Amino acid sequence: MVIQRWQSLLLLVAAVMMACFTFMSLGQVQTTDFSFNFTSLGFTYEGEATDGAPSGTFLHTWYFFTLSLFTAVILLIDIFLYGNLPLQKRVCLIGVLFIIASAACGGVLGYCAVEGGQIGWSSVALAPVLALCATLLAYNRMQSDHKKLKAVDRIR
Numbered sequence: 001m002v003i004q005r006w007q008s009l010l011l012l013v014a015a016v017m018m019a020c021f022t023f024m025s026l027g028q029v030q031t032t033d034f035s036f037n038f039t040s041l042g043f044t045y046e047g048e049a050t051d052g053a054p055s056g057t058f059l060h061t062w063y064f065f066t067l068s069l070f071t072a073v074i075l076l077i078d079i080f081l082y083g084n085l086p087l088q089k090r091v092c093l094i095g096v097l098f099i100i101a102s103a104a105c106g107g108v109l110g111y112c113a114v115e116g117g118q119i120g121w122s123s124v125a126l127a128p129v130l131a132l133c134a135t136l137l138a139y140n141r142m143q144s145d146h147k148k149l150k151a152v153d154r155i156r
Contacts, residue, residue: 010138011079017131018072024124029117040065064105071098085146092139103128
């Protein structure tokens with residue numbers, strides 16, 4: 001007997017939120033000289049480069065990109081582990097840890113990477129919070145299903 005309904009949807013929402021966090025702009029950093037766009041791939045100069053102004057990427061953050069993308073992949077894989085409920089619950093908890101690590105890495109990079117800059121966060125920066133809530137709700141549903149399966153096994 002397999003009960004798999006809401007946790008699949010909640011894990012899908014969490015994976016989509018982490019994918020948005022990975023691929024979309026997280027904010028802008030304004031310094032006295034430049035304005036930078038902050039994504040998980042790094043800090044890039046904004047605007048057209050004129051009069052020899054720098055262009056391209058100011059700081060690469062491949063580790064942050066890899067961490068947040070790996071988090072989305074773990075959450076996607078967790079959807080398809082419904083046949084093995086204890087493994088699905090463990091992978092869900094690992095996903096929670098990776099979500100927290102991604103959010104912490106993004107926060108540290110946003111506030112500390114560019115000296116003297118003020119950051120303006122985008123609404124996508126809240127995606128890990130939504131992903132964390134969805135993942136914890138999915139874990140709660142898995143716990144509930146686990147209890148139901150134990151009750152059915154006890155009756156047989």
